[in-house]
Amino acid sequence: MKKDPAVEPARLDEVEARIAHHELMIAELNEVITAQWRKIDQLERHMARIREELQSIEPQRPSVEPPPPHY
Numbered sequence: 001m002k003k004d005p006a007v008e009p010a011r012l013d014e015v016e017a018r019i020a021h022h023e024l025m026i027a028e029l030n031e032v033i034t035a036q037w038r039k040i041d042q043l044e045r046h047m048a049r050i051r052e053e054l055q056s057i058e059p060q061r062p063s064v065e066p067p068p069p070h071y
Helices: 007-060
Strands: none
Touching: none
């Protein structure tokens, strides 16, 4: 089966266009993932500070709460 020489460059152009599109999509997804990881790191640091604050407050609370007055 003979291939039409005019079809081959068009097919090659289509494949190159798809590859270029995929490379752009991968780069955009990478940017999104990188931004999400930065946000996750920021939130984890924030949660660690909140935990530290709560742990420093906890010893100041009475260990056993007195029962309410109606008991």
